[in-house]
Amino acid sequence: MKKLQNKVAVVTGGNSGIGLATAKLYAGQGAKVAITGRNQATLDSAVAEIGNDAIGLVSDVSDLKNITGVYQKVTETFGKIDVLVVNAGVFTAAPLADYTEEMFDQTSDINFKGAFFSVQKALPYLNNGASIILTSSGVSTKGMATASAYAATKAAVRSLARGFSAELLDRQIRVNVLSPGPVETPIFGRNGSTQEQIDGMKVYMADITPIKRLGTSEEIAEGFLYLASDDSKFMIGGDLVLDGGYSMI
Numbered sequence: 001m002k003k004l005q006n007k008v009a010v011v012t013g014g015n016s017g018i019g020l021a022t023a024k025l026y027a028g029q030g031a032k033v034a035i036t037g038r039n040q041a042t043l044d045s046a047v048a049e050i051g052n053d054a055i056g057l058v059s060d061v062s063d064l065k066n067i068t069g070v071y072q073k074v075t076e077t078f079g080k081i082d083v084l085v086v087n088a089g090v091f092t093a094a095p096l097a098d099y100t101e102e103m104f105d106q107t108s109d110i111n112f113k114g115a116f117f118s119v120q121k122a123l124p125y126l127n128n129g130a131s132i133i134l135t136s137s138g139v140s141t142k143g144m145a146t147a148s149a150y151a152a153t154k155a156a157v158r159s160l161a162r163g164f165s166a167e168l169l170d171r172q173i174r175v176n177v178l179s180p181g182p183v184e185t186p187i188f189g190r191n192g193s194t195q196e197q198i199d200g201m202k203v204y205m206a207d208i209t210p211i212k213r214l215g216t217s218e219e220i221a222e223g224f225l226y227l228a229s230d231d232s233k234f235m236i237g238g239d240l241v242l243d244g245g246y247s248m249i
Contacts, residue, residue, distance in 0.1 A: 002028075002029045002030035003029045003030070003225060003228075003229040003230070003231070004026055004029040004030050004031035004082075004083065004225075004228060004229060005029070005030035005031075006030060006031075006032070007026075007030070007031045007032070007082040007083055007228075008031065008032045008034075008074065008075075008078040008079055008080065008081050008082050008083070008127075009023075009026045009031040009032065009033050009034070009081070009082065009083035009084075009085070009228065010033075010034045010035075010036070010070070010071070010074055010081055010083070010084050010085065010122075011023045011026070011033065011034070011035045011036070011085040011087055012035075012036045012059070012061060012085065012086055012087050012088040012118055013035075013036065013037060013087040013088030013089060013135075014033075014034075014035025014036060014037065014046065014056075014085070014087065015035055015036075015037030015039065015042040015043045015045075015046040015056065016037070016042060016046065016185070016186050017183070017185030017186050017217050018087065018135070018180065018183060018185055018217045018220045018221065018224075019035065019037075019085070019087045019088075020035070020046050020049065020050070020217070021216075021217035021218050021220065021221040022085060022087070022217075022220070022221040022224040022225075023035050023046070023050050023054065024049065024050050024221070025218075025221045025222070025224070025225050026083070026224075026225065026228065027050050027051060027052040027054055028052075029225060029229075031082075031083065031228075032052075032053070032054075032078040032079075033050055033052065033054040033055075034054065034055045034056070034057060034070075034073075034074045034077070034078065035047070035050070035054065035055075035056050035057070036056070036057050036058070036059040036061075036070055036088065037056065037058065037059070037088075038058065038059070038060050039058075040056075040058055043056030043057070043058065044056060055073075055074075055077060057070045057073055057074075061088045061110055061114030061115075061117070061118055062106070062109035062110045062113065062114050064117050064121070067117055067118055067121040067122075068121045071121060071122055071124075071125040072125070074125070075125050080125055080126065080127045081122065081125050081126050081127065081130060082126075082127050082129075082130050082131070083130065083131050083132075083133070083228040084118075084119070084122050084126065084130065084131070084132045084133070085133045085135070085224060085228070086114075086115045086118045086119060086132065086133065086134045086135065086157075087133075087135040088110060088114060088118070089110060089111045089135060090106060090107060090110050090111065091147075091150055092106065092107050092149070092150065093146040093147045093150065094146055095145075095146055096146075096148065099149060103149070104149050107149050107150055107153055108149070108153055111150070111153035111154065111156075111157065112153040112156045112157065115134055115157050115160060116160060119132060119134075119160070119164055119175070126171075126173060128171045128172055128173065129171075129172045129173065130171075130173050130174075131173075131174050131176070131227060131228050131229075131232075132164065132168075132173060132174065132175040132176070133175075133176055133177070133178055133224055133227045133228065134157045134158075134160060134161050134175065134176070134177050134178075135157070135177075135178055135179075135180070136154045136155075136157045136158045136177045136178065136179040136239065137150075137151070137154040137179055137180060137181075138179050138180065138181040138182075138241065138243035138246040138247040139151040139154060139247075140154035140155040140157070140158055140179060140247075141155070141247050142246075142247055154179075157177065158177050158179070158239060160175075161175045161176060161177045161237055161238075161239070162237045165236050165237035166237070169236075174232070174233070174235065174236050175236070175237060176227050176232065176235055176236070176237065176238045176239070176240065177238070177239040177240070178220070178223050178224055178227060178239075178240045178242065179239055179240065179241045179242070179243060179247070180215060180220045180223075180242055180243060181209060181215060181241075181242065181243025181244045181245075181246035181247065182202075182205035182206065182208075182209050182214050182215065182243070182244070182246060183214055183215040183216065183217060183219075183220055184202070184214045184215070184216055184217070185217055202214060208246070209243070209244040209245065209246045210244060210245030210246065210248075210249045211244035211245055213244070214244075215242065215243070215244055219242065220242055223240050223242045226240065227240060
């Protein structure tokens with residue numbers, strides 16, 4: 001029996017990296033999958049990769065007007081939502097002295113504000129007993145030079161899962177967090193870094209991870225499957241840490 005047979009799943013930021021790997025795994029486990037992203041071309045490519053009649057919807061979670069329309073379209077197409085993965089995020093690193101207000105606003109608008117309202121706007125479209133999974137990060141519990149704003153947004157997401165869980169108990173909606181460590185994803189190249197800088201960052205991140213390598217998107221997707229399925233039905237307000245020991249050792 002497939003673990004998500006006939007479940008409706010939405011993965012924000014599902015057009016690349018961890019989100020795409022998760023969407024593919026969900027589809028393979030029987031879910032009807034909708035993904036969101038900001039770029040139509042990458043969405044089209046991802047939907048073709050996912051298969052199983054998945055749909056892709058353009059949405060920028062920092063623009064609240066976009067969010068409700070996505071949920072309306074999903075429910076019109078598939079029915080009410082059983083699994084919501086709030087995964088859309090950005091990573092912008094810069095020295096504290098050089099971090100601009102624009103960088104800060106983009107980071108917080110997408111990673112924190114976007115996560116909050118992605119859940120709030122979903123409430124009328126969620127089935128009772130649904131599973132909500134918020135993507136945090138191993139850096140949320142550590143100090144990391146040049147990434148303090150990013151880490152703070154991910155710590156905020158961890159807090160949201162606790163508050164949301166308490167508020168949604170009457171609907172049996174579970175809210176949990178998955179915290180990946182350093183993972184081989186396209187996010188490294190999205191802040192204008194050169195290939196040399198990207199490669200250097202990957203080597204550095206692998207070196208400071210106890211397991212001495214980056215994780216894979218597929219490894220993290222297995223965690224998202226656990227949190228989406230009944231395997232984790234006794235887990236509420238928790239944090240599944242998959243970080244190669246980065247935040248633990």
